[in-house]
Amino acid sequence: MLSTITIVLAATTSLVSAIPTRTARDVPSVTDELTGVTHTVVAGRAGQLIFDPDNVVADIGDVIEWHYLPANHSVVQSTFDAPCLPLSDTSFFSGFFPIKEGQSDEVFQVVVKDDKPIWYYCAQGTHCSSGMLGAINQDFDSDKTLREFKELAKAAGPGVAPPEITGGERIPNPNPNSGV
Numbered sequence: 448m449l450s451t452i453t454i455v456l457a458a459t460t461s462l463v464s465a466i467p468t469r470t471a472r473d474v475p476s477v478t479d480e481l482t483g484v485t486h487t488v489v490a491g492r493a494g495q496l497i498f499d500p501d502n503v504v505a506d507i508g509d510v511i512e513w514h515y516l517p518a519n520h521s522v523v524q525s526t527f528d529a530p531c532l533p534l535s536d537t538s539f540f541s542g543f544f545p546i547k548e549g550q551s552d553e554v555f556q557v558v559v560k561d562d563k564p565i566w567y568y569c570a571q572g573t574h575c576s577s578g579m580l581g582a583i584n585q586d587f588d589s590d591k592t593l594r595e596f597k598e599l600a601k602a603a604g605p606g607v608a609p610p611e612i613t614g615g616e617r618i619p620n621p622n623p624n625s626g627v
């Protein structure tokens with residue numbers, strides 16, 4: 448007897464390997480516990496190439512808020528050893544604030560996330576090598592002081608500006624008429 452064997456080829460149910468895609472949920476959520484304390488720093492006080500104050504002692508969860516006076520300053524996070532270069536692609540950069548008079552109608556805010564020293568500079572022209580630098584939570588027991596940071600900057604080239612605003616938030620100036 449002739450038996451017929453029928454082979455049924457299983458329909459090739461498409462086994463297109465699904466490439467896992469990252470979604471927003473994969474990004475660690477930022478759970479900053481804000482303290483409610485804001486430290487105001489003024490860029491360009493009295494037309495000088497300075498941050499005032501240039502040293503801030505802050506707790507984790509505090510906000511640093513930069514206000515900008517003429518002419519066209521910025522803040523960029525750097526390392527201690529390379530004062531006029533961005534720390535990384537994600538470290539903070541405020542963008543520039545080209546204003547002619549008064550203070551900027553926006554401010555830049557950064558939340559302090561740990562107790563490590565934070566170093567930063569202004570990326571405008573030669574402002575960095577001219578001393579427009581600042582620190583948050585410098586370690587006063589270390590040789591890495593704000594004074595030494597400014598010394599290192601004197602030998603640096605023009606400040607480098609990252610390609611886009613990152614690492615903080617530009618928000619409307621909460622008090623644009625305060626005579627900072």
Ligand SMILES: [Cu+2]
Binds near residue numbers: 521579
């Ligand atoms: Cu500047």
